[in-house]
Amino acid sequence: MNKPSTKTEPDQPRASSLPPHLKWITLGILALGALIGFFDRTNISSALAVDAFKAHFALSDVDRGWINSAFFWSYALFQVPMGYVVDRYGVKRPYAICFAIWCIASASIGLMSALWGLIVLRLIIGAAEAVVVPASYRWIRSNFDPNESGTAVGIYMLGTKFGPAFGAPIAAWLIVTMNWQLMFIVTGIAGLLWLIPWIFIVKNDMPEQFSRTGNNKKKSPIPVKSILSSPLIWGTLVINFCYNYFTFFCMTWMPSYLVEQRGLTLKEMGLYTFFSFAGIAIVALTAGWTADRLIAKFGRAILIRKAFVVAGFACACTVLLGARAETVEEALFWNIASLSGLGLTTANNLVLCTLTLIPKEITGVVKGFQNVASASAGILAPIITGWLLHKSGSYLAPMTLIFVFLIIGATTVLLVLRPEWAPKVTPEANTDIDEAKST
Template sequence: MADSITEDGPQASTRFTKGSWKRWGLLALLAVGALIAFVDRVNISSALTVAPFKAQFQLSDLDRGLINSVFFWSYAVFQVPMGWAVDRYGVKRPYAICFAIWCVASACIGLMHALWGLILMRLIVGAAEAVVVPASYRWIRNNFHPNNSGAAVGFYMLGAKFGPAIGAPLAAWLILSFDWRLMFLITGIAGLIWLLPWMLLAKNDLPSKASEAKVQKKTVKMPLLKILASPLIWGTLIVNFCYNYFTFFCMTWMPAYLVEQRGLTLEKMGLYTFYSFMGIALVALASGWACDRLIQRYGRPVLFRKIFVVSGFVIACTVLLGALTDDVNTALFWNVVSLSGLGLTTANNLALCSLTLIPAPIVGRVKGVQNVATALAGGVAPLVTGWLLHATGSFVAPMALIFAFLVLGAVTVLTLLRPEWAPKVPEDA
């Protein structure tokens, strides 16, 4: 398998036709769905700072850590099953069912009075949200030529990156305006509105009985163990873990770093956090589009994607410069630059690891496997950062570990992401 792997799939046309506008409109809807998912994912972080919420469930610091982590337990466990589901039954209906489940479960947190109920609802939210990434990338793979997927993924990632940027402030505003119970009820129920345009506009891609039988037969020929036998798949797992370790650090510990170590007020902390996540979102969109244009002009999709991915990891390594400086303004500069620079990696890494190098019939399952690494990063980064901070009293050690993971990610892209090592599917698939 060489760079020509991307010659299958939808045509790589750059012209905007009626059909292409519809595709981009549905992609925008998927981006909004990802934004809603992140709002329902991170609103708990604002509630955990509120005294009435902590008193209601009698939460210790250990309990708060538990509440933050349980989402990723079920999220990780259900990645592979959700990937199989969208490969087997299409994207539209599994996504709609899971979307409704997590919105209702998130809203029901506002009705809980016992800790076990709170934990149960978070587990349900995590399990249902596990469909988001496999379904979204399966849809992108089916509707965009891989050579044009960088811009598509970058556009989709606007929702995924702006979700954390606005989720916590929105939850805090709703808590201050009403209370924590109404915050969960409002954010959960309001999200259900998304289902109306999705059900009306998304194509019904549930296979016919004949196609379903054919897909089932081909699925048997490509078991999970055969997918995991590919060195390239393990390379993508390492790259995804390294990338997401940094991003989950930013989602969970950046506010504490800016307030406790850099002395910012809560207002300024929110501003600089927004700058960083806005930066990575916009750079992801621009770099995905730029790489697409280079591929269309010169070919070599794997080569160009790798150049952008490695460049993003290298620029993100400047996070350590921010940690080592004593000057607040310099630290803030590198804080924004490092996360924004990682945007060069964002869309192009996803296009490379989840679309360009992966055969279309197994995109959902592979993305499910890859997102286990993402969930693992989400569980490990906050815990290890807290332990290193407790042991050293400084954010230098946690950021030095981030630096090491970023270097590992870049090296893995160069050594393991080789097209000839991608999983092979039967020719008739």
């Protein structure tokens, strides 16, 4: 019998040059940036449940689906370019520029009176926020040991889940106490405060000499054609789509579902949305940390993380029980339980599909492709949900489709995530990288 191995990835990254305390502080700032980004992309979901907002733009159910989807069109389009940008120029400067752009665009929604202007601003926010995930995962990949990456990703994912968790109740409260216009203006401008710690605390992750030489313009160490010929890469795209179809349904349509079908007030909706997203955040962090501890003790990193991912998809399938629930209390229970259970998948899936099986030299590019799949779920989930709601008059059909995608995702994890199918960096490519960094 083979001895358990603690190896968790094809190639081990160099030890981070950052002091340990600064490494964790920077991770916290990245998590906070993600929180603000997800807040700004989902606060419109609360507005779409408000009659005044719908009347202002004369929106039908299908229109609401298209507006929720607009963000993801540009978000998907800019994923791969942003992956190249952070691979070549580092994380700090591109992230700061994009962050300022999306905060200003989000605040500007409160000043918009035309539907076309609303859509344009959502497209701008989507393009700017495309930097968040490739930049964050490149930074984690470069600065954390593989055996602690589950915890690191879990902490980062707190931001992505607490963004919509805080976003729904805060947006609802601001709308109730002021109006939807001021909600966008206040939250957009407040987000700009994040730039202060980012600019003054975070170190540039690209060596100055390497940046000046122009060698950072070298092509990717693995051609795009070779990356896309890997069955594992395509498997990660399917898994990311299936996972995010459910989460983006929750981010875009959950507020309307709770208000329109389950009869909650706007404030009650905010509260239960908070519990659902807080649940997935806490479970994601706990599951990532637990997997790290099990891997440190027993090895078998891929097997352990796959088990967590499949278990998360299985727990999330209880969304169908919520859709079929006859009482409000039962529906709310499964609403929270299904999304929270998906947290078993969250950190471990991201570590497995991005940090464990993918060479570090192409982390940004591969994460860009994976986020195209994720963004495609963001494009389709709101549109398909709106269309099915329009046709059926109920949320049962949209939530049944979520169940189908969860089954497909779990099956793909079991059959396709095989390390021998991962893309490989050639010795020649490694030589080129070393030469570039030494000049």
